[in-house]
Amino acid sequence: MSELMTPTLAGAAAGLGVAMPMGAMSVLLLQEAMRDRRTAVAAAAGIAAVDLGYAALATALGPWVASHISPVEAWVRLASAVILLVIAARGLAGARPPGVGAAASDSGLGASAGSGSGAGSGAGQVGVFVQARPGKAFVRYVGLTALNPTTALYFAALTTAQGAALRTGAAGGAFLLGVGAASLLWQQALVTLGSLAGTRIPDRARIWTFRLGYGLVAAYAVKIALPLP
Template sequence: MSELFSPALSGAVAGLGVAMPMGAMSVLLLQEAMRHRRTAVAAAAGIAAVDLGYAALATAVGPWVASRVSPVEAWIRLFAAAVLLSIAAHALHRSARPASSTPPAPPPPGDRPPGDGTGSGGGAGGAGAVRAFGRYVGLTAVNPTTALYFAALTTAQASALTTPATAGAFLVGVAAASLLWQQTLVALGAFAGRRISPAARAWTFRLGYGLVAAYALKIAFPLPDLA
């Protein structure tokens, strides 16, 4: 079991790195939780499912790619680290701009479309949750940064994900961390609503991409031999 702990921990850090930055999807999820917690729980699962799907695809392809270029494995790691660092640097640069205003308050009950999962009608049941899951899967899947993030990460870590067990442990870590964070946002949205300040959102954004940057430095070393 001890040999699975490291890839599981790596997966958890990777999952938090992609999930914690509070961008547009996090704001939407908070708004969903403010309206109806049940649909927000399904929406959070949809976001985590996409993170897991991209991670699984990258885990399947990354080691195969890396095995074909093993003579330059150190350079592959360095390139992947550069990609991750550029993602983190770009995001952290954007986070230095003035924070946006807090999410708008949910519309009053009379202004909500019927069956949106916010009332006691049919939309608040399983159908509303299924629709929320599908909607957030679609919204998250169109973000190319998530795919690029996991592709760079898993290609650089190919030597550590060579068996089904280690790859599975990595994916469990990704899924668990992503789902836990998204469900934490749901709980915060349902409990705190608009009391979550722009400053708090900005710091989670910075912390998440700080994890990405730290992960990039971890996989960059040891540096390629220039001799």
């Protein structure tokens, strides 16, 4: 059981890394929660489902890719780490207070699980997302979240770099459990915040979610890059 703890925790860190940066999808989810909690719960589940789906696809292919390129495994890990560092750097560069350079909402990774490019644009779209039944909200948020390919790239880089560690079904399942649980818990936390607060989350708090989320991505990149080729 203890040998599954490592991939589970790795999956949880990966899930939080992709879910925490807040952008348009997070703003929409908060607004959904202010209108109707049941609908927002379904919407949050839709966002987490896309994270889990992308992670499952990458986990299925990552070990296969890694097993066929074992002679250059260290270089593959390094290339994956570079991709993750670029994603993290772009996100951190955008995590600035309002009026200082580019807005944090312009970051790419955020458009996936619970965030998205253009957090400010989410506020402008309130009228478009009228209250719907939970089932329709789930489908709608799945579609909106899946539009950003950066999440797929993120998980592909992670799982390819960890191909050997995720080669067994148990380890891969534990990794996916961590991803799904972390993403879902974060989205549901936003629903709770939205339903309780009733107002837009402060810009400073949103910026710190960017910094924490992309900080996790950067730390993960360093972890998989070592030892260097």
